[in-house]
Amino acid sequence: MLHDDNAAEEAGELSSAGAFIDTTGERGKKRKKIPVQVTGAFADREEEELEALVFGRQLFKRVEESGSETDSSEDESEDEEGVRHEGVARDEPAWRDEDDDELSVDMMSKMHRKRLRQEESDRVVSGPTYASRLRTKFQQLGGDPDWAKRKKEGEERRRERSDSDSDTTDDEGGGLLQRSGQLLCGSAHHRLPLSLLDVKRVRDINRSKRAQAAVKCLEFHPTASVALTAGWHKTLDLFQVDGEANQKLQSVHVQDFPISTAHFTGDGTEVVMSGERKSYYVYDMIAGKITRICGIRGRKERKYSTFTVSPDNKFLAFLGKDGYIIFVSNKTKQWVGELKMNGEVGGVAFTPDSQHLLSYGTDGQVYVWDVASRQCVHRFTDEGCVVGRRVGVSPDGQFVACGSESGIVNVYERSEVMAKESPKPLRAVMNLTTAVDHLQFNSTSEILAVASSAKKDAVKMVHLSSLTVFSNWPHVHSRLGRPTSLHLSPLSRYLALGNERGKALLFRLNHYHQASQN
Known part of the structure; x- marks a missing residue:
C-alpha cells in the first residue's frame, strides 16, 4: 500500500x-x-x-450453539480441502487505498525508482502505476511466493475436475483419448514453467582454486557429480560438485600447452584435451596417467584446437582446415576417416543416436552426414545466416539450433531440416547481438542455453515448448562477466558458466533439482 x-x-x-x-x-x-x-x-x-x-479470506458460515446454520449465501463455493466459503471474491485485492489514485511518485528522486522507469520521459507516475511496476519487479526477481503457487495449483486441480466432469458428456472414445493424453504428457507440476526460470546461484565450482586465466573449458561428468575446468593457464582441474563445498579433486598441469578444448569421453574414464598445437593429450582418470598423442597420421594440420565426442563414445571429430572434419577412433586414437564440406567448419554436432553428424559452415550451409558411410545425405541453408558459428541437436532429436556470427539463433524442427533445402525456423531468437559461441540443449529438451563471449552477461535461456526467452534471468545484478564457456549438467540440476576472470559460476535450476530430490 x-x-x-x-x-x-x-x-x-x-x-x-x-x-x-x-x-x-x-x-x-x-x-x-x-x-x-x-x-x-x-x-x-x-x-x-x-x-x-x-x-482476503471469505467468511465462514456461522454455526450457532444449537448446531443450525444461519443465513446462507447463494454463491457458496467449496475449495480443494472441502471447506465451504462465501462472500469476498478470491482474486480481489484484500485492501485498496483510494488515496493511491491521487498520489504522484517522483521516479527521479531515488535510485531504485530510476530502475523502474520504462522511458526516458518517464519522470512522474501515478500511485497505481508505481505499485504495478513494483509488483512486476518483485515477480521477475523472486517469482510467485509459495502460498500463491499453492493457490494456483488448487485452482488448476478444480478446473481439471470440472473438465473431467464435462468429458462424461462426450463420446467414450474421445474422452478416453483426451484423458490418456494428459497422463502420457505428465502433470503440469513436472513440466518446466513458462514465464519465469527459478535459478539460484550457489558456490562457484572452482572457488577453492580460481583459474589464473579465462575458463575456456567447463563440462560436467556424464555419470558422476564431477566437473572439469581448463584454459590457457595450461591446467586441468577436477572438482566434486555438490553446490556447497565443491571440493577440488585433482589438478593436472600440462607443460607448454594452453588448453582450448577439453571433454570427458562418453564412458567418463578419460579427459581429452586439445589446443593450438599439432598434438593433443589424453588423461586417464582411473590410472592417473596423461598421454601425449603426436598428431593424426594421414593428416597435415597446423593445429587440432577444436573437437567433439560422439554420444556412443566411438569417435572424436576434429575440426580441420579447408572444410575438413577428421574422424579419430576414441579407442585407438588413430585416424579412421574424414569429411569435406565447402567453406570453413564453424561447428559440428552428433545426433543423439550417433548415426548422423551435422556440420555448420561459415557460408551458412548445414550438412547432414551419415557417420557409417561418411556420405552427405542432405544439406540445407540456415535462413538469414551470413557466417555460421554453432549447431546443436536436442537430446530427444526433435530440435536443431543454429547460431550465427550476428547473434541470431534459429530453432528448427528436425523433420523439416531433413526434408527441405530451405526450411523455415520455428523461431529466430534475436536476444544476442554478438557472435554465438556457446549453444546447448538441456537433458529434457525443454531449455536451450546460448551465450556469446564478446559481451558481458550475454547469456539467454530459451523455453522450447513456447519458443520464448526467460525474461527474469540473467538480471542486472547477475554479474556473469563475459561467458567463455557454458554447460548444463546431465540431469539439468545445474548450469555452469566460465568467464574471463577465471571463475566457474554455478547456478542451481530449482525446478529440476526439486524433481531429482523427489
Missing part, C-alpha cells in the same frame, strides 16, 4: 461497524483516532469481517 505524508486524513464518524472514533482538533491540526472497545457477539462479527477484508 502507498502512503502520502502530505495527504490529510478523512473525517470519520462512529458507526455500528466502526472500531475507532475520529476526533477533530483545532483547525489545521491532525486528528487522532481513539480506540473504542466493542464486546459481545457484535465484536465477534466485526472481527470476522475485518479478517475477511485484510487477509
Whole structure:
C-alpha cells in the first residue's frame, strides 16, 4: 500500500461497524483516532469481517450453539480441502487505498525508482502505476511466493475436475483419448514453467582454486557429480560438485600447452584435451596417467584446437582446415576417416543416436552426414545466416539450433531440416547481438542455453515448448562477466558458466533439482 505524508486524513464518524472514533482538533491540526472497545457477539462479527477484508479470506458460515446454520449465501463455493466459503471474491485485492489514485511518485528522486522507469520521459507516475511496476519487479526477481503457487495449483486441480466432469458428456472414445493424453504428457507440476526460470546461484565450482586465466573449458561428468575446468593457464582441474563445498579433486598441469578444448569421453574414464598445437593429450582418470598423442597420421594440420565426442563414445571429430572434419577412433586414437564440406567448419554436432553428424559452415550451409558411410545425405541453408558459428541437436532429436556470427539463433524442427533445402525456423531468437559461441540443449529438451563471449552477461535461456526467452534471468545484478564457456549438467540440476576472470559460476535450476530430490 502507498502512503502520502502530505495527504490529510478523512473525517470519520462512529458507526455500528466502526472500531475507532475520529476526533477533530483545532483547525489545521491532525486528528487522532481513539480506540473504542466493542464486546459481545457484535465484536465477534466485526472481527470476522475485518479478517475477511485484510487477509482476503471469505467468511465462514456461522454455526450457532444449537448446531443450525444461519443465513446462507447463494454463491457458496467449496475449495480443494472441502471447506465451504462465501462472500469476498478470491482474486480481489484484500485492501485498496483510494488515496493511491491521487498520489504522484517522483521516479527521479531515488535510485531504485530510476530502475523502474520504462522511458526516458518517464519522470512522474501515478500511485497505481508505481505499485504495478513494483509488483512486476518483485515477480521477475523472486517469482510467485509459495502460498500463491499453492493457490494456483488448487485452482488448476478444480478446473481439471470440472473438465473431467464435462468429458462424461462426450463420446467414450474421445474422452478416453483426451484423458490418456494428459497422463502420457505428465502433470503440469513436472513440466518446466513458462514465464519465469527459478535459478539460484550457489558456490562457484572452482572457488577453492580460481583459474589464473579465462575458463575456456567447463563440462560436467556424464555419470558422476564431477566437473572439469581448463584454459590457457595450461591446467586441468577436477572438482566434486555438490553446490556447497565443491571440493577440488585433482589438478593436472600440462607443460607448454594452453588448453582450448577439453571433454570427458562418453564412458567418463578419460579427459581429452586439445589446443593450438599439432598434438593433443589424453588423461586417464582411473590410472592417473596423461598421454601425449603426436598428431593424426594421414593428416597435415597446423593445429587440432577444436573437437567433439560422439554420444556412443566411438569417435572424436576434429575440426580441420579447408572444410575438413577428421574422424579419430576414441579407442585407438588413430585416424579412421574424414569429411569435406565447402567453406570453413564453424561447428559440428552428433545426433543423439550417433548415426548422423551435422556440420555448420561459415557460408551458412548445414550438412547432414551419415557417420557409417561418411556420405552427405542432405544439406540445407540456415535462413538469414551470413557466417555460421554453432549447431546443436536436442537430446530427444526433435530440435536443431543454429547460431550465427550476428547473434541470431534459429530453432528448427528436425523433420523439416531433413526434408527441405530451405526450411523455415520455428523461431529466430534475436536476444544476442554478438557472435554465438556457446549453444546447448538441456537433458529434457525443454531449455536451450546460448551465450556469446564478446559481451558481458550475454547469456539467454530459451523455453522450447513456447519458443520464448526467460525474461527474469540473467538480471542486472547477475554479474556473469563475459561467458567463455557454458554447460548444463546431465540431469539439468545445474548450469555452469566460465568467464574471463577465471571463475566457474554455478547456478542451481530449482525446478529440476526439486524433481531429482523427489
